[in-house]
Amino acid sequence: MPASIEDVAKLAKVSISTVSRVLNRRNVVNPNTRERVEKAIRELGYRPNVFARGLMLRKSNIIGLVLPDLHGEFYSEIIRGANEKTRQLGYHLMVSAAIESDDSHDIVSAVSNQGIVDGLIAMVSETNAGIADAISTIDVPLVVLDGDVQGVRHDCVVINQNEGAAAMMAHLIKIRPGKPIIFVGGNETNLDTIDRLHAYRSAVEQAGGEVSAGDIFHLDYDYQTAFDLGVEMVGKWAKQNASVFAANDEMAAGIIDAAIDAGLSVPAQLPVVGFDDTRIAQLTRPRLTTVHVPMAIMGAAAVELLLQRIEDPKRPATKITLQSELIVRESCGASPALHQPILREIS
Amino acid sequence: MPASIEDVAKLAKVSISTVSRVLNRRNVVNPNTRERVEKAIRELGYRPNVFARGLMLRKSNIIGLVLPDLHGEFYSEIIRGANEKTRQLGYHLMVSAAIESDDSHDIVSAVSNQGIVDGLIAMVSETNAGIADAISTIDVPLVVLDGDVQGVRHDCVVINQNEGAAAMMAHLIKIRPGKPIIFVGGNETNLDTIDRLHAYRSAVEQAGGEVSAGDIFHLDYDYQTAFDLGVEMVGKWAKQNASVFAANDEMAAGIIDAAIDAGLSVPAQLPVVGFDDTRIAQLTRPRLTTVHVPMAIMGAAAVELLLQRIEDPKRPATKITLQSELIVRESCGASPALHQPILREIS
DNA sequence: CTGAAAGCGCTTACAG
DNA sequence: CTGAAAGCGCTTACAG
Incomplete structure (x- = not known):
């Protein structure tokens, strides 16, 4: 049974009120008294009971x-x-x-x-x-x-995902003007995906393009499902000179791997970018161009x-x-040097 | 101010003892009474105060x-x-x-x-x-x-890291008998590294080899430092026909990337394996042979x-x-088919 | 500057 | 089966 405030009070020969006061550094306690109390606290290894305290203060920290x-x-x-x-x-x-x-x-x-x-x-x-x-x-x-x-x-x-997503889209459009951009998102009801898809649509339309339902995919943010989708689609996308905008880094990694397995070169034949800037973004080869999310x-x-x-x-x-912030690495096919001018244009 | 047990008692026209009883499903409370109390609880949206309860029960859950x-x-x-x-x-x-x-x-x-x-x-x-x-x-x-x-x-x-680490070492030795194995660990005082290094030493000695201090490196479990080490050493290791046993997947990934950047082929010219079986293990190319840790x-x-x-x-x-369990993928240069026999041998 | 006392919202013997 | 009462360990006016 741990020491209670009463034990401390007894040892220090004061009332529990005084002990409580030195604990909470309220009204000035006489220095001598305080010292006695503090000594007792130390000797007893006393620590206030959180529950009793919480009951009074209505606060748990x-x-x-x-x-x-x-x-x-x-x-x-x-x-x-x-x-x-x-x-x-x-x-x-x-x-x-x-x-x-x-x-x-x-x-x-x-x-x-x-x-x-x-x-x-x-x-x-x-x-x-x-x-x-x-x-x-x-x-x-x-x-x-x-x-x-x-x-x-x-x-x-x-x-503010829109900012990063818009910068990314501008970047992709700049690299391959007029070519299709594939959007690979998470679940349709996922808020992040909604935001990113919104930026995607705006950018495509603003560039005079047309958003095609066939260019939009909803997966589950996982590497494997993205890889599977990639296995199926990657050839077609490359033929269209498309780029892929994945809504997170893991899906981007999956698609890159599928492309490479299919003998395609990324980014030369198929630029693929991600989102979030997790550790994965630096582990893929080519390294991922992505959007940093803090x-x-x-x-x-x-x-x-x-x-x-x-x-x-x-x-x-x-x-x-x-x-959020566009991070240009290798998977988009633009050298980082290209990065600055593009950012300036859209801002 | 949320409802207290007293509010409930008043509404249900019972004592707080009774309310407490129905709450804690103790001694049988008269069904009628219980129902009255439960109704009151519902109406008031009453929830027991955790602090008061903790003060009595000395339990926070x-x-x-x-x-x-x-x-x-x-x-x-x-x-x-x-x-x-x-x-x-x-x-x-x-x-x-x-x-x-x-x-x-x-x-x-x-x-x-x-x-x-x-x-x-x-x-x-x-x-x-x-x-x-x-x-x-x-x-x-x-x-x-x-x-x-x-x-x-x-x-x-x-x-039990020793088991997985030993299986891994046996696997590496089997693939390249008599060739050096490089150990890339975390900090020397890190318990996991100590365990894994121990398995490394045992296996090398048991195979009749000699543990050379020059084959052992202590880093910090990070991708980047492993990459840097790889940049420096990878050529030498390949020339020795060595394999690399990294103490986690991230460092293995760093070394693989360094090797590939140096124009080496993994695993043909330099097998590299990891530890932990994190997601990263499936994202690297080649996929990591590693030890699964649950x-x-x-x-x-x-x-x-x-x-x-x-x-x-x-x-x-x-x-x-x-x-822990050896997971054979691609980075070691053995097909998974080789896996079973090897495991049998060491067990 | 310090103490006695009330009260926070519960649980649990103890009677009835 | 139910209630009155003590007590868990604190804080905080209220007196002094």
Whole structure:
């Protein structure tokens, strides 16, 4: 049984009020008294009981992070950024992600309904996700990542994907003017895919082209399915002098590998670009031209925002927009030197 | 202000004792009464206060997971496995990882000293880490991942790396009998590297070879440093008809890329193999021959073990050993068909 | 500057 | 089967 505040009080021959005061550095405690108390605390190895404290203060110093998934670098980078900021600011991080067996409601309640977190960061990556409903029922400060939830007042941090995606499209169009660009996205209801596809359409139309349904594919962000698609399509795409714009790096890698297996040279016969700028982007050969998305920073920014909200519950809702950035490597067929001028043109 | 147990009691016209009883499904409560109470609970949207409950029960249903780092797939897979099992068993997961600014003591205390977790899973990956000291001071049930901590009674789950590493070495020796094998490890104090290097030495000696200091390199598990080393050494290694045994997939990828950039063909002129079987292993060309390490399972097993210990504090300390497994792909120069016979020989 | 006392929201013997 | 009461370990007015 660990020492309680009463044990400390007895040892230091003061009341528990005084012990509590030195703990919370409130009103000035007499230096001598304080020293006695501190000595007792040390001797007893006393640490305040979090539950008793939480009961009074209604604060746990724990924030929750709810993710739709835990596969891949994308999410782990968010956790990494959130962990760092959380620790720096003296909080703790409770992480929860969807598992196969649960509907999205469970995920949120798993971390929030217990009432133990002081606030919640939730990533909403699907438009149709019940997670949005679930979120709308929670009653702690909330920061939404990536998406938006109707009907709840909340802060959010999003990535301006449009910017990076538009730069990428401009880049591809510049390299192969008038040639088709294939879009390989994730699920149709996935918010990131929606954003990136939107940028794709705009760019194609703006360039005077026409968006063809046959140029758009919806997969699942995985290497293997993209590889399989590539096996089937890569020859045809090369014949059209097309380029491939994949909505994440893994799918780009899959398509590149399929192309190479088919004896095509990337980028010469088929430029392929990705999105996210994960580690994978530097491991493929050719190295991936992609769009950098600051995932760890997103996690950290969310934590900061949330803690500000916890401190001041009625500050105006804030939206932080992080910029994405075109990273030109080898898989698009343009030397990095080409990069600057192009960027300038579209800005 | 959320509803309290008293609000429920009033609405249902019973005492708080009765409300508490229906909540905890203790002694049979009269069905009629129970129904009244449950109705009140529903109407009020009542949820028990975790802090008050924790104060009485001394239980938070939160377990802590302390990791040395959060970069890369290795750790994220552990989190994924732990998250799944934790949720299945009705617990919550608090994650904490080292950040640059702290000494290892901070990491552990960040999650355990608050006294809020019911138990702790800690990964110890360095022999010299102060984290071991820090861990020895904690007073909740503990499961150690990968390493071992002196002087504390604890359960642990480890990977039998020796098995996979030995199989890999036998495989390499079989392919190029009598030729040198280069070992590229992580830090010298890293437990995984120590294990893998040990298997390396044994295998070389057992094959009648001699371990040469010049064949052993200690890097940092990163792609880039391995690539740099490769740039420098790859030609020499190829001339010696050597093979390269890297202690993780990323470094193997770095060396492969360096070899290819140098105009060498992998595996024909330089077989290179990895360790861990992360996603990267399937993205490299040639695909990596590597050793599969069940990371997610390790995370899940640790959670299970911890919860068993929490339930029964005096059960004997248990050690779970998970097997690693040689995965033959392309980068070693042996067709998978060769795989089975070789495995049989060494077993 | 310090102490006695109330109260946070629960659980759990103890009576009835 | 149900209620009154004590107690978990804190914080915080309120007096002094």
